[in-house]
Amino acid sequence: MNFLPEDLERHLLTLVQEKLIEAGEPLTPDTDLFSIGLDSMGIMQLLIAIEEIFRVRIPESQVTRENFTSASSLAALVRQCAKGA
Amino acid sequence: MRPLQSFNRRVPLGGCDRYLLALEDLMMRSGQGRHVGVTVLQVSPGFSLSKLRNAIARFASSQSLVGASLVQGVPGSVPKWVLGSPGQIEITQHEQDADWAPIARDLLKGNWPGSMRFDVIPVAGGGATVLMSWSHLVLDARGIELALAELAHLASHLDASPELDSWALPPRGAKGLRQRLKAVRPFLNRYWELREKRVLSLAEPPRRPSGMEFRVLHFSSEQTQRMKKRADCITAGIFALPWFLAAAMRAHGEVLQARGQVEGALECTISVQTRKRGTRGPIFQNQVSQLFFALPLGALGSLEDAARQLQTQFAEMTRNRCDEAFLVMIDWMRRMPSVFYRRFLRREASGQVASFYHAHTGEFLPGVQEFCGGEIADGWHVPSVPQPPGTGLFFSERAGRLSMSLCWRGGTLSEAEQDLMLRSIRADLLGGDDF
Numbered sequence: 001m002n003f004l005p006e007d008l009e010r011h012l013l014t015l016v017q018e019k020l021i022e023a024g025e026p027l028t029p030d031t032d033l034f035s036i037g038l039d040s041m042g043i044m045q046l047l048i049a050i051e052e053i054f055r056v057r058i059p060e061s062q063v064t065r066e067n068f069t070s071a072s073s074l075a076a077l078v079r080q081c082a083k084g085a
Numbered sequence: 086m087r088p089l090q091s092f093n094r095r096v097p098l099g100g101c102d103r104y105l106l107a108l109e110d111l112m113m114r115s116g117q118g119r120h121v122g123v124t125v126l127q128v129s130p131g132f133s134l135s136k137l138r139n140a141i142a143r144f145a146s147s148q149s150l151v152g153a154s155l156v157q158g159v160p161g162s163v164p165k166w167v168l169g170s171p172g173q174i175e176i177t178q179h180e181q182d183a184d185w186a187p188i189a190r191d192l193l194k195g196n197w198p199g200s201m202r203f204d205v206i207p208v209a210g211g212g213a214t215v216l217m218s219w220s221h222l223v224l225d226a227r228g229i230e231l232a233l234a235e236l237a238h239l240a241s242h243l244d245a246s247p248e249l250d251s252w253a254l255p256p257r258g259a260k261g262l263r264q265r266l267k268a269v270r271p272f273l274n275r276y277w278e279l280r281e282k283r284v285l286s287l288a289e290p291p292r293r294p295s296g297m298e299f300r301v302l303h304f305s306s307e308q309t310q311r312m313k314k315r316a317d318c319i320t321a322g323i324f325a326l327p328w329f330l331a332a333a334m335r336a337h338g339e340v341l342q343a344r345g346q347v348e349g350a351l352e353c354t355i356s357v358q359t360r361k362r363g364t365r366g367p368i369f370q371n372q373v374s375q376l377f378f379a380l381p382l383g384a385l386g387s388l389e390d391a392a393r394q395l396q397t398q399f400a401e402m403t404r405n406r407c408d409e410a411f412l413v414m415i416d417w418m419r420r421m422p423s424v425f426y427r428r429f430l431r432r433e434a435s436g437q438v439a440s441f442y443h444a445h446t447g448e449f450l451p452g453v454q455e456f457c458g459g460e461i462a463d464g465w466h467v468p469s470v471p472q473p474p475g476t477g478l479f480f481s482e483r484a485g486r487l488s489m490s491l492c493w494r495g496g497t498l499s500e501a502e503q504d505l506m507l508r509s510i511r512a513d514l515l516g517g518d519d520f
Binding site for chain 1: 323324325326327357358361362363364399400403404447451
């Protein structure tokens with residue numbers, strides 16, 4: 001059983017901003033991450049960071065553009081994968 | 086990024102600087118010229134050459150690396166950046182509607198001074214084709230686009246102050262022998278894994294100097310959309326890296342197999358940016374790490390299979406922090422004598438570690454719509470490649486349209502082999518027989 005923080009969206013946004021993307025304006029949970037430069041390497045780093053920090057492994061079939069579009073969609077995916085773990 | 090605020094401060098030697106200087110030295114010794122590239126921009130009517138001249142003058146006067154050279158002093162000593170006075174960037178205007186390709190071919194010989202230059206070909210109706218030539222010692226692919234973005238900004242804002250000295254201090258890495266050995270271990274493990282393979286390339290060291298050749302393919306919006314839909318089936322459409330790398334590997338595999346090669350492996354080193362995404366700098370120096378991908382010829386059966394295997398390697402290398410380990414390694418190596426680099430590069434450049442060069446640089450000049458008064462219609466990169474390996478496949482996208490540059494050293498690929506490679510890529514990316 002995984003214990004995820006309630007404000008998972010905020011944790012994911014902090015992760016994105018600290019490690020991956022320098023956005024010109026403040027990011028919100030609904031900011032389109034692809035439009036601000038999320039690329040292959042960034043997605044892979046995000047996947048690995050989620051595994052290491054939240055102990056949640058995201059199956060390959062769930063790694064879709066839709067699920068990685070924003071911190072909100074990603075948080076929903078992480079919660080869903082954590083439930084299934 | 087920690088930009089400096091004035092000229093004539095010491096620019097520290099980065100790990101990539103040292104590596105690229107040694108590579109360029111090997112290229113010069115075999116008559117291949119400097120390691121340079123040309124970036125092509127097609128700009129719509131409204132383009133103003135005087136705006137470009139003005140922006141370039143302001144840019145050059147604010148960036149000390151424009152006029153700098155990386156100098157190897159006494160043999161065996163550590164090279165250093167020698168900063169001159171604020172640099173000059175040459176601009177040449179060509180005949181209206183001149184063909185850009187022969188001009189670019191000539192520029193790729195690197196027989197021009199400094200680290201950057203511009204060639205402008207006016208197009209009937211008011212637009213222009215702008216060629217930006219660059220030295221790889223000073224700029225990487227992202228840096229070139231950041232420089233172009235800065236020029237576009239300066240051209241649109243005549244009162245804007247240019248960014249000063251946009252280069253970065255090397256990262257503070259692990260200290261002490263034990264810590265460093267631990268930090269570089271993932272890179273060394275991967276390196277030794279690859280050394281056990283028989284890595285193939287399409288060219289041996291040149292017997293006589295050979296120039297750069299290239300062919301550029303442009304795909305329509307509809308074709309680019311089809312490619313993305315096709316990529317959805319395997320890498321979820323969001324991992325461009327393994328998908329395009331697999332297509333490039335298969336294209337090289339086709340040529341090797343046509344030459345009768347049945348055993349061995351293809352290896353490709355992919356540069357990954359160390360700049361944060363979305364930043365405006367640092368513009369100068371190569372800010373990259375590298376990941377090392379390899380597949381045996383026998384594993385290139387289908388694009389899907391090849392992409393899946395490369396995706397697995399991508400995940401493993403990211404999980405093992407191979408990119409960080411490589412940075413520690415080259416930072417550590419930068420003070421080592423040239424002879425050490427030559428041995429390493431000869432091995433790499435002898436087809437034993439690198440089979441070809443490849444990059445997908447993503448969206449070309451993202452967020453920049455206008456360049457010196459004209460709308461940017463298209464843009465792509467044509468880099469030179471050292472021989473061996475002698476070939477490279479480079480992708481970029483502008484406004485939903487993919488461009489691909491196949492670059493090779495003269496004599497490396499026959500015309501039939503070029504066609505074979507391009508047919509393979511088109512068939513793989515577009516799918517089916519309808520290409």
